[in-house]
Amino acid sequence: MSSFEVTPQSMFFAEALPLRSGASIAGYSLAYETYGTLNAERSNAVLVCHALNASHHVAGTYAGQPKSQGWWDNMIGPGKPVDTDRFFVIGVNNLGSCFGSTGPMHVNPETGRVWGADFPVVTVEDWVDAQARLLDALGIDTLAAVMGGSLGGMQALSWTLQYPQRVKHAVVVASAPNLTAENIAFNEVARRAIVTDPDFHGGHFYAHGVLPKRGLRIARMIGHITYLSDDVMNEKFGRQLRDAAASGAAYRYSTQEVEFQIESYLRHQGDKFSEYFDANTYLLITRALDYFDPAREHGGDLSAALKSARAKFLLVSFTTDWRFSPQRSREIVNALLDNRCNVSYAEIDAPHGHDAFLLDDVRYTGVVRSYFERIALEVMS
Amino acid sequence: MSSFEVTPQSMFFAEALPLRSGASIAGYSLAYETYGTLNAERSNAVLVCHALNASHHVAGTYAGQPKSQGWWDNMIGPGKPVDTDRFFVIGVNNLGSCFGSTGPMHVNPETGRVWGADFPVVTVEDWVDAQARLLDALGIDTLAAVMGGSLGGMQALSWTLQYPQRVKHAVVVASAPNLTAENIAFNEVARRAIVTDPDFHGGHFYAHGVLPKRGLRIARMIGHITYLSDDVMNEKFGRQLRDAAASGAAYRYSTQEVEFQIESYLRHQGDKFSEYFDANTYLLITRALDYFDPAREHGGDLSAALKSARAKFLLVSFTTDWRFSPQRSREIVNALLDNRCNVSYAEIDAPHGHDAFLLDDVRYTGVVRSYFERIALEVMS
Numbered sequence: 001m002s003s004f005e006v007t008p009q010s011m012f013f014a015e016a017l018p019l020r021s022g023a024s025i026a027g028y029s030l031a032y033e034t035y036g037t038l039n040a041e042r043s044n045a046v047l048v049c050h051a052l053n054a055s056h057h058v059a060g061t062y063a064g065q066p067k068s069q070g071w072w073d074n075m076i077g078p079g080k081p082v083d084t085d086r087f088f089v090i091g092v093n094n095l096g097s098c099f100g101s102t103g104p105m106h107v108n109p110e111t112g113r114v115w116g117a118d119f120p121v122v123t124v125e126d127w128v129d130a131q132a133r134l135l136d137a138l139g140i141d142t143l144a145a146v147m148g149g150s151l152g153g154m155q156a157l158s159w160t161l162q163y164p165q166r167v168k169h170a171v172v173v174a175s176a177p178n179l180t181a182e183n184i185a186f187n188e189v190a191r192r193a194i195v196t197d198p199d200f201h202g203g204h205f206y207a208h209g210v211l212p213k214r215g216l217r218i219a220r221m222i223g224h225i226t227y228l229s230d231d232v233m234n235e236k237f238g239r240q241l242r243d244a245a246a247s248g249a250a251y252r253y254s255t256q257e258v259e260f261q262i263e264s265y266l267r268h269q270g271d272k273f274s275e276y277f278d279a280n281t282y283l284l285i286t287r288a289l290d291y292f293d294p295a296r297e298h299g300g301d302l303s304a305a306l307k308s309a310r311a312k313f314l315l316v317s318f319t320t321d322w323r324f325s326p327q328r329s330r331e332i333v334n335a336l337l338d339n340r341c342n343v344s345y346a347e348i349d350a351p352h353g354h355d356a357f358l359l360d361d362v363r364y365t366g367v368v369r370s371y372f373e374r375i376a377l378e379v380m381s
Numbered sequence: 382m383s384s385f386e387v388t389p390q391s392m393f394f395a396e397a398l399p400l401r402s403g404a405s406i407a408g409y410s411l412a413y414e415t416y417g418t419l420n421a422e423r424s425n426a427v428l429v430c431h432a433l434n435a436s437h438h439v440a441g442t443y444a445g446q447p448k449s450q451g452w453w454d455n456m457i458g459p460g461k462p463v464d465t466d467r468f469f470v471i472g473v474n475n476l477g478s479c480f481g482s483t484g485p486m487h488v489n490p491e492t493g494r495v496w497g498a499d500f501p502v503v504t505v506e507d508w509v510d511a512q513a514r515l516l517d518a519l520g521i522d523t524l525a526a527v528m529g530g531s532l533g534g535m536q537a538l539s540w541t542l543q544y545p546q547r548v549k550h551a552v553v554v555a556s557a558p559n560l561t562a563e564n565i566a567f568n569e570v571a572r573r574a575i576v577t578d579p580d581f582h583g584g585h586f587y588a589h590g591v592l593p594k595r596g597l598r599i600a601r602m603i604g605h606i607t608y609l610s611d612d613v614m615n616e617k618f619g620r621q622l623r624d625a626a627a628s629g630a631a632y633r634y635s636t637q638e639v640e641f642q643i644e645s646y647l648r649h650q651g652d653k654f655s656e657y658f659d660a661n662t663y664l665l666i667t668r669a670l671d672y673f674d675p676a677r678e679h680g681g682d683l684s685a686a687l688k689s690a691r692a693k694f695l696l697v698s699f700t701t702d703w704r705f706s707p708q709r710s711r712e713i714v715n716a717l718l719d720n721r722c723n724v725s726y727a728e729i730d731a732p733h734g735h736d737a738f739l740l741d742d743v744r745y746t747g748v749v750r751s752y753f754e755r756i757a758l759e760v761m762s
Contacts, residue, residue: 181620195637
């Protein structure tokens with residue numbers, strides 16, 4: 001599919017943003033991109049929220065970089081399920097991330113030193129507040145839709161609770177009302193790998209001219225295992241040896257060399273990630289995942305927590321996603337139904353695990369396309 | 382239940398053991414324990430094979446150490462499901478382990494230096510060969526049963542293929558005919574955490590007076606996640622904060638401090654493990670797991686691989702075990718049935734995940750007890 005050229009932008013916010021932790025952050029910037037045209041009624045805006053390692057670069061490519069497609073380019077663009085010929089789509093990099101918005105690698109204006117591990121803990125709710133300010137600055141009062149997968153879906157859900165009057169529709173894909181103990185456990189192991197890397201230097205590695213790449217590699221390898229299903233791993237890699245030609249040939253009998261294809265894949269993913277991702281950002285974003293739990297202030301009662309939601313909802317889950325299983329999406333669906341919300345729910349039988357939310361599947365993209373056609377009809381009427 | 386006193390023993394083997402890798406190991410010792418009495422016919426011997434971090438200390442306690450119960454003390458002992466009043470039970474620490482048998486922390490007699498990372502790669506088949514030599518030395522030709530859980534189950538299965546005439550029964554619990562890509566992936570991440578710990582020193586840390594504890598901690602934390610089921614983790618820990626009294630209270634909002642109970646549990650398990658487990662042993666034993674694949678030499682045909690089996694079998698799996706799922710046990714059962722073997726199979730509905738094979742469950746222990754009563758009848762007839 002042909003792509004379209006996009007340009008990243010940045011907006012500076014002088015006013016301090018109060019955070020759920022009690023801290024606040026002053027003088028921060030948000031990197032963002034927009035696709036399509038805001039209509040005269042300002043009624044066709046769609047905000048796309050990103051997950052752990054993505055950014056504001058949701059769709060399109062950068063000039064002269066034909067391979068720089070945004071992370072949801074298969075879903076968003078001219079003629080695509082979220083059609084930028086009809087919708088004005090906004091992607092924004094979250095506070096604390098490492099792709100352009102203010103984050104731990106930047107200088108804290110109050111101290112003149114790089115934030116590092118002192119960057120304040122940010123939550124899903126804080127991100128939504130920051131996104132709302134960006135919309136204010138862009139002159140957008142009401143969103144036709146807020147949309148996200150995984151951690152992005154948590155932000156979409158939180159939008160409907162924090163700003164119920166500003167959201168017409170929420171599209172929550174492969175998400176959950178909170179993390180399970182197992183989810184937290186995987187995050188914690190990844191964090192410990194980073195924090196105990198001697199090159200982490202208590203989160204102030206920037207001053208030492210090193211990066212805690214060992215820890216980041218381990219974190220990413222763990223992540224990748226949880227993004228894929230057991231089935232797709234067996235199908236893609238199985239017990240294949242690294243050298244495909246040597247399949248059926250003798251083992252190397254080594255504990256440290258790559259023997260199996262899956263090892264090669266994971267090491268490669270870990271190496272790539274450690275080159276570009278910020279270690280403090282990893283800690284912050286996994287912690288935002290851990291902390292998200294709208295039911296918490298309601299004694300664990302999710303139905304009570306979702307009482308303020310006024311949006312219409314599309315929930316999508318994938319059968320082989322064991323990180324954010326369909327059951328977790330159904331919890332949200334049921335709690336919304338308890339509140340007589342307008343909810344559509346699609347459980348897609350896809351083999352790809354959690355990763356499925358980023359991949360092409362005709363049933364999945366078909367559901368999203370239909371839903372946005374319905375939104376378009378509402379917006380234009 | 383009252384326990385009984387046991388004493389570890391050691392046997393030295395001067396003759397070199399040829400290994401599957403093509404290497405061999407000369408002048409090694411095996412640590413072992415025995416419980417009960419070998420009958421005059423030498424027909425009541427039961428060999429128990431251990432998994433990743435266990436040892437020859439299967440049952441009983443050491444003198445003056447009332448809390449030193451063996452790792453399968455609930456299953457094996459006087460009057461227990463594997464009744465040492467009837468059976469002569471042998472536990473043996475595998476080559477390359479770190480609990481008494483020759484391993485990477487010992488001196489290679491050929492070089493006069495500690496083996497470290499140069500300890501040869503050992504396989505399940507090599508361990509079985511070493512165990513067979515121990516039985517030779519003990520004057521035991523035929524086993525009433527060979528028994529093990531997880532990696533121990535792989536050894537039990539391999540016994541029936543390598544020494545079909547020497548095994549009457551094999552009890553294979555929570556095991557698999559080989560590792561899936563996901564299993565290998567978890568092993569690989571754990572190994573990378575160890576190998577990239579700067580204190581690993583290429584596997585020769587002994588000479589540096591340090592231990593790669595950071596890597597071992599991460600490895601153990603990953604392991605623990607895979608031993609438990611999502612259900613039991615949610616039940617035991619859920620989203621409880623560390624300070625139970627503070628449950629419902631405010632979050633700490635910290636990326637590095639312990640916030641959730643599950644984090645505290647995992648860190649504690651990691652810390653404990655890093656104090657006693659050898660890093661090179663971890664690499665060796667996870668690699669033995671990766672390599673085990675009796676169907677490999679038969680083009681992936683497990684039925685063909687199990688053709689030489691002559692033993693009778695009891696297979697047991699646990700419904701919530703996602704590390705070695707019931708499906709994997711059923712593959713073995715079906716391949717044995719293809720060969721018209723005598724197979725009993727119990728799928729136990731237990732919430733504890735892979736760990737269930739070490740825990741008390743009346744249905745599980747009942748099945749094992751009945752099976753060994755049947756073996757006892759055969760042995761005594």
